[in-house]
Amino acid sequence: MEKLVLIDGHSILNRAFYGVPNLTNSEGLHTNAVYGFLNILFKVLDEEKADYLAVAFDLKAPTFRHKMFDAYKGTRKPMPEELHEQVPLMKEVLTAMGVPILTKEGYEADDILGTIAKREQKDGYEVTILSGDRDLLQLSDTHIRICLPKTSRGTTEVHNYYPEDVIREYQVTPEQFIEVKALMGDQSDNIPGVPSIGEKTATSLIVQYQNLENIYTHLDEVKPPRAKKALEEHRDLAELSLKLARICVDAPIEFSMADAKLENLYTPEAYEYMKRLEFKSIAARFGEGIRNESGPEKQFVLVEDFSEADALFEKAKKEDHIGMELLAENGSVTALALSFEETGSYIFPVGGFMTESYIAGKYEELCRTGHAWVLDLKHSLPFAKLSYGDTVYDAGVAAYLLNPLKDTYGYDDIARDVLGMTVPSRADLIKKMSYKDACAKEQDNFTRMAGLMAYTAFAAGKPLSERLAAEGMEDLYRNIELPLIYTLFHMEDEGIAVRREELTAYGGKLKKQIAVLEKEIWEMTGQEFNINSPKQLGEILFEKMQIKGGKKTKTGYSTAADVLEKLAPDYPVIRKILDYRQYTKLNSTYADGLGTYIKEDGRIHSRFNQTITATGRISSTEPNLQNIPIRMELGREIRKVFVPRDGFLFLDADYSQIELRVLAHMSGDERLIEAYKTAQDIHAITASQVFHIPLNEVTPLQRRNAKAVNFGIVYGISAFGLSEDLSISRKEAMEYIERYFETYPQVKSFLDSLVAHAKEQGYVTTMFGRRRPVPELKSSNFMQRSFGERVAMNSPIQGTAADIIKIAMIRVDERLRRENLRSRLILQVHDELLIETAEDEKETVMKILSEEMHHAASLKVELEIDMHGGKNWFEAK
DNA sequence: GCGCTCACG
DNA sequence: ACGTACGTGAGCGCG
Numbered sequence: 001m002e003k004l005v006l007i008d009g010h011s012i013l014n015r016a017f018y019g020v021p022n023l024t025n026s027e028g029l030h031t032n033a034v035y036g037f038l039n040i041l042f043k044v045l046d047e048e049k050a051d052y053l054a055v056a057f058d059l060k061a062p063t064f065r066h067k068m069f070d071a072y073k074g075t076r077k078p079m080p081e082e083l084h085e086q087v088p089l090m091k092e093v094l095t096a097m098g099v100p101i102l103t104k105e106g107y108e109a110d111d112i113l114g115t116i117a118k119r120e121q122k123d124g125y126e127v128t129i130l131s132g133d134r135d136l137l138q139l140s141d142t143h144i145r146i147c148l149p150k151t152s153r154g155t156t157e158v159h160n161y162y163p164e165d166v167i168r169e170y171q172v173t174p175e176q177f178i179e180v181k182a183l184m185g186d187q188s189d190n191i192p193g194v195p196s197i198g199e200k201t202a203t204s205l206i207v208q209y210q211n212l213e214n215i216y217t218h219l220d221e222v223k224p225p226r227a228k229k230a231l232e233e234h235r236d237l238a239e240l241s242l243k244l245a246r247i248c249v250d251a252p253i254e255f256s257m258a259d260a261k262l263e264n265l266y267t268p269e270a271y272e273y274m275k276r277l278e279f280k281s282i283a284a285r286f287g288e289g290i291r292n293e294s295g296p297e298k299q300f301v302l303v304e305d306f307s308e309a310d311a312l313f314e315k316a317k318k319e320d321h322i323g324m325e326l327l328a329e330n331g332s333v334t335a336l337a338l339s340f341e342e343t344g345s346y347i348f349p350v351g352g353f354m355t356e357s358y359i360a361g362k363y364e365e366l367c368r369t370g371h372a373w374v375l376d377l378k379h380s381l382p383f384a385k386l387s388y389g390d391t392v393y394d395a396g397v398a399a400y401l402l403n404p405l406k407d408t409y410g411y412d413d414i415a416r417d418v419l420g421m422t423v424p425s426r427a428d429l430i431k432k433m434s435y436k437d438a439c440a441k442e443q444d445n446f447t448r449m450a451g452l453m454a455y456t457a458f459a460a461g462k463p464l465s466e467r468l469a470a471e472g473m474e475d476l477y478r479n480i481e482l483p484l485i486y487t488l489f490h491m492e493d494e495g496i497a498v499r500r501e502e503l504t505a506y507g508g509k510l511k512k513q514i515a516v517l518e519k520e521i522w523e524m525t526g527q528e529f530n531i532n533s534p535k536q537l538g539e540i541l542f543e544k545m546q547i548k549g550g551k552k553t554k555t556g557y558s559t560a561a562d563v564l565e566k567l568a569p570d571y572p573v574i575r576k577i578l579d580y581r582q583y584t585k586l587n588s589t590y591a592d593g594l595g596t597y598i599k600e601d602g603r604i605h606s607r608f609n610q611t612i613t614a615t616g617r618i619s620s621t622e623p624n625l626q627n628i629p630i631r632m633e634l635g636r637e638i639r640k641v642f643v644p645r646d647g648f649l650f651l652d653a654d655y656s657q658i659e660l661r662v663l664a665h666m667s668g669d670e671r672l673i674e675a676y677k678t679a680q681d682i683h684a685i686t687a688s689q690v691f692h693i694p695l696n697e698v699t700p701l702q703r704r705n706a707k708a709v710n711f712g713i714v715y716g717i718s719a720f721g722l723s724e725d726l727s728i729s730r731k732e733a734m735e736y737i738e739r740y741f742e743t744y745p746q747v748k749s750f751l752d753s754l755v756a757h758a759k760e761q762g763y764v765t766t767m768f769g770r771r772r773p774v775p776e777l778k779s780s781n782f783m784q785r786s787f788g789e790r791v792a793m794n795s796p797i798q799g800t801a802a803d804i805i806k807i808a809m810i811r812v813d814e815r816l817r818r819e820n821l822r823s824r825l826i827l828q829v830h831d832e833l834l835i836e837t838a839e840d841e842k843e844t845v846m847k848i849l850s851e852e853m854h855h856a857a858s859l860k861v862e863l864e865i866d867m868h869g870g871k872n873w874f875e876a877k
Numbered sequence: 878g879c880g881c882t883c884a885c886g
Numbered sequence: 887a888c889g890t891a892c893g894t895g896a897g898c899g900c901g
Contacts, residue, residue: 533899534881553881555900560882585883588897615893617886624895627885635884659886659892712891721891782888794892798886802893830886830893 001126001143004260005050006113008131009057009101013037013090015132015149017083025278028762028778030082034090038282040149044130044158045265052125052260054116055094056102056109057087063106065244069192081780093277096269100259104251110136111248117144118249120257130158135181137166138247140174176206182242183212191244194227194234201227212242280420299344300451302443306353313362316340323373323458325411326363326380327435327450332356333383334435335446336363337454345451345458349439360384367392373461375411375453378610381489388486388814395457397481398464400611401473405773409611411456418460423452472769480768480806481610487813487825488608488618494824494836495603496625498594502641507591510583517580524573531580534559547571582634590629590638597623608828615795616770616802617830626829630877639874644836648823650876651842653849653867654832657682658801659714665859666767666796667750671743676861683707690736690743709740713747714797716790751793758792766799767857804863805831808856815848834873842869 016036023032045053079087091101102112110133117127117139127144129136140146146161159165166174183202185193197205205227209215215222215231222228231238274283303309316322316338323339333356339345350356364384366372370391374380377394386392396409399417406413412425429445430438438446468477522528525545529536538557541547547567552558561578568574597604604623612619620626628642629635644650655661660682664672671689679685679695687706688695698706705726712722723733741748755777758764763773772795776788805828812833813825823845827834833853837845846867853865870876 530899532882532897535899555880558881581883585897589884589895593896612895613893617893619894621895624885627883627895629884631885654886715890715892718891720889725891783890786888786890790891798893801886832886 001124002051003048003128004052004054004116004120004125004257005044005048005128005130006117007041007053007055008109008113008129008133008136009055009090010087010109011132012040012130012149013087014079014083016040017080017086024773024775024778025276028775029089029277030086030778031089031277031279033083033086034093034277035279035282037090038093038279040130042282044128044147045262047158048128050128050262052257053262054100054102054255054260056112056116057091058109059103059105061105063108063111064248065108069240069244089277093270093273096267096273097265098263098267099265100255102253102255104253107248107251107253111251112253114139114247114249115251115253116255117141119255123257125257135186135245135247137161137170138174138177138181139249140166171203172206176210178246179206179211179242181245182238185241186245191241192237193241194230194238196230197227212238280417283420298451298455300447300455301344301346302447303346303348304351304354309348309354309362312338312346313366316366317369319371321371321373321458321461322366322369323454323456323461324363324366325375325450325453325457326360326383327439327453328360328380328383329435331382332436333360334439335359335450337450338366339451339454339458342459345454347447347450347454356383373457373464375414375457378485378489378492381486382493386486387817388483388810391478391482393461393465394482394485395460395464396611397485398468398477399460401477401481401770402464402467402471403773404611404614404616404771405775411453414460415452415456418463419456421456423456424448471771472765473771476769476803480803480810483810483814484610484806487809488610490813490824491608491826491828492605494826495599495601495605496826496834496836497603497643497645498598499641499643500595500598500602503591503595503598503638506638506641507587507595510587510591514580514583514587517576517583521573521576521580524576531577532584537577541574545571582632586629586635586638590635594623594638594641606827613802614772614791616766616772616799616806618802618806618828625827628873636874639877640872642873643871648836648838649842649869649871650873651823651835651837651845651849651867651869652832652873652876653835653853653865654829655801655805655853656864656866658804658831658863659797660710661859661861661863662767662797662800662804663714663747663750664861666800667744667747668860669744669746669750672747673860683710686710686740686743690739705736709736712737713740713751714794716751716793718786718790754796755789755792758788764792764796766796766803768800768803770799770803772796772799801831804857805833805853808853809833811852811856812848815852816845819844819848821845834876837869 013033017033023030023035025031094101104112113129113136117129121127121141121143128147129139129144130147132149134148136146140161140163147158149158163174166177170177172180180202181191183194183197183205184199185191205215209218216235219228219231222231271283303312319340325337326333327335327337333350335347335349336359337345337347348354348359350359360383363380364386367384367386368390373393373395376396377392395414399409399414410425412423415421415423426449429449430442433442468474518531521531525540527540529540531537535556537559541559542549542557549557549563549567552563564574564578568578594604599605606620606625607622609619609621629638661676664676675682675685675689683706684698684703685695687698687702690706691702708722708725715721717737719730719734719737722736723730726733754764758774759777763771765771774788774792776784776791779785779788809825809828816823816825821838821841821844823835823837823841825833826836833849835845835849849867850865854863857863868876
């Protein structure tokens with residue numbers, strides 16, 4: 001029997017839209033719904049072996065149901081713009097694939113599906129209807145199967161319904177399903193139903209009386225009385241609803257099975273669409289590059305014989321392009337994976353004559369060839385003596401530069417995004433096992449994972465290089481990001497010494513005070529409760545104590561510091577709560593928190609991540625050493641526990657207002673540049689110029705306001721944000737901004753040009769070519785679009801500053817090593833570098849820091865730095 | 878796992 | 887009318 005697959009277009013598109021995370025191609029087109037639709041389509045076609053295929057869509061025009069009932073809405077709920085724009089796109093894609101699109105004025109897609117399904121069933125076809133709408137179950141028949149995709153725990157399963165399945169799940173036949181719907185109504189379709197009859201009552205009534213007509217025949221006996229009364233009063237509604245709910249199966253639709261005959265979906269036109277929409281994995285199905293299913297399987301060969309291994313390594317050395325991954329973690333090497341041909345990879349597990357140091361040594365040698373691509377170079381550096389001068393290409397970092405907005409850059413991500421291959425991830429293959437355990441217990445999966453890693457590094461290398469070059473990021477990649485990998489590894493490896501006893505003592509002091517404050521707060525509120533629970537705290541303050549503060553968050557009252565701070569003068573307990581918050585924060589995150597990271601060498605080895613931020617900054621984790629307290633005196637004390645090793649001191653150098661200087665340079669604003677050339681205090685001179693007053697007459701308040709405006713400019717100014725920050729009206733904030741832009745007109749035109757560029761190109765760039773896509777600018781949502789505008793203004797500034805300090809870091813680290821100094825770069829905090837400096841090298845290091853930070857970039861204003869020394873981090877700031 | 882809060886630049 | 891300043895990471899409470 002030949003098979004016909006019919007798809008409910010809007011319904012599946014809608015499901016896909018909400019089920020697939022936001023996607024945009026580089027033109028800024030939203031594509032997630034189309035992507036999800038195609039995936040469902042291909043999945044069903046793979047499973048069904050369909051012979052015919054057609055997709056039905058609703059039209060905008062009113063349908064016969066509107067003629068019956070004015071308030072009828074049909075299945076078209078208001079559609080978000082992001083989805084709406086994908087409807088015509090979806091139709092174009094289907095047309096390009098040769099799939100007929102069925103529409104009929106005056107009818108909904110349901111009616112088209114119903115009509116054709118019943119008609120073709122009669123003609124002897126096996127019909128499958130794919131929809132996300134349960135209402136379609138009424139069409140289920142001997143040879144009509146309804147498929148509803150259902151998502152549970154992240155995975156989508158398709159449930160199939162023949163009539164017996166409908167009965168099993170809903171106790172009623174497909175025909176009776178209509179009657180149930182008529183009784184209970186449907187909010188989304190605006191089918192009125194009978195008031196006060198819900199799904200349960202409706203189902204039991206239909207089970208008992210089969211249909212509406214029969215219910216009314218036996219109305220006297222109907223129970224419960226509530227239902228009886230409602231049915232009595234609303235007979236007209238019930239009968240109208242029955243007509244509205246019934247899908248039409250004899251609509252005047254012309255349809256020829258010949259048009260729906262499935263021949264070849266994979267047309268060149270459709271392929272062009274897949275490329276344009278950047279659906280790599282779908283494009284790959286169309287025949288280019290590596291195929292998901294139909295292509296040749298990769299061979300992952302386990303090599304355990306020493307001489308075979310050695311021969312392969314020698315062969316690899318002669319290749320001009322190889323991919324590798326050293327599978328090493330927790331201080332030990334498990335295997336090396338190597339790939340230098342399209343057919344697959346070789347995996348060399350540690351064991352026998354192939355010792356850890358042999359494997360690591362071979363990895364090192366192959367890295368030194370200068371034509372190796374790896375997935376994560378920094379991870380392998382503890383096992384390989386590589387440094388500046390060894391050019392090893394890192395695929396993760398390359399993928400990050402090409403799209404810094406992603407969460408992960410694993411081999412599976414790169415295989416998907418660059419190669420159009422869908423491959424199982426590490427978690428899919430070895431769950432949460434370590435490499436060591438996986439290699440021992442799940443050798444097949446481990447081998448496959450390792451093989452995929454090396455193959456991905458190998459195959460993605462060239463396309464990644466080409467894309468970086470095409471997007472103007474070759475220099476950024478080669479001269480900044482790749483060398484930085486070594487710098488960051490050195491910092492991680494070096495770590496920073498922390499005095500555990502002092503940290504514990506500091507924590508003890510905090511804990512004592514916390515206990516006191518807790519007691520006082522409980523007494524003052526007359527209740528023992530968890531002060532750290534915003535929920536409990538909000539209820540006590542704003543309900544029990546009747547403090548007026550109003551709701552602010554989705555979940556309840558806001559108890560954030562800025563809210564409480566306003567209330568503190570009137571309620572003594574609020575001050576205590578703020579103090580309590582400060583103490584507990586310091587205790588849990590810093591005193592106790594940092595303590596757990598001190599290693600046996602007495603040092604904390606934080607990780608510096610290179611592929612996290614959207615702007616190009618680095619981030620620090622486990623623990624985060626970029627947010628150690630400094631603004632409040634009590635918190636600042638904690639810096640005293642960070643100390644240099646014996647015979648060393650700390651030198652701390654930070655850029656003075658690097659972001660504003662970057663702004664002055666990039667905008668080319670003459671007055672701002674001039675301001676930097678003449679004045680020491682940029683915020684004061686801003687106040688002087690903006691408010692037209694002599695510099696020496698600027699009041700502290702005026703300076704503070706000017707400083708806030710300067711910050712605002714860098715953040716992508718908004719009157720609202722500035723007004724919040726300064727606690728002034730939006731009108732006043734607006735005036736400040738206007739005055740600022742009058743004073744520095746080129747800053748205004750520069751920021752405008754950034755937004756315009758972002759709107760046209762979909763991204764902004766830093767001075768060094770780093771890109772940040774800004775998809776939010778395409779949003780129909782005002783808030784999101786405004787966010788996009790601020791991002792377009794901020795990212796080039798923040799990103800350029802990040803580029804500059806990265807250059808400085810590399811040069812400082814490289815010079816310390818090349819000049820055989822013992823001093824080491826140990827931390828970076830966005831505009832600040834901390835060096836553990838040998839006492840006798842102090843002057844040299846000061847000179848190096850000063851020179852390299854100053855000359856990291858050549859701007860129209862000088863890059864000035866402030867430097868301090870000390871015997872701990874507290875003193876060195 | 879997510880929202881809130883708060884530490885930093 | 888909408889409801890925000892930009893970029894991060896960690897700990898806690900809660901469902």
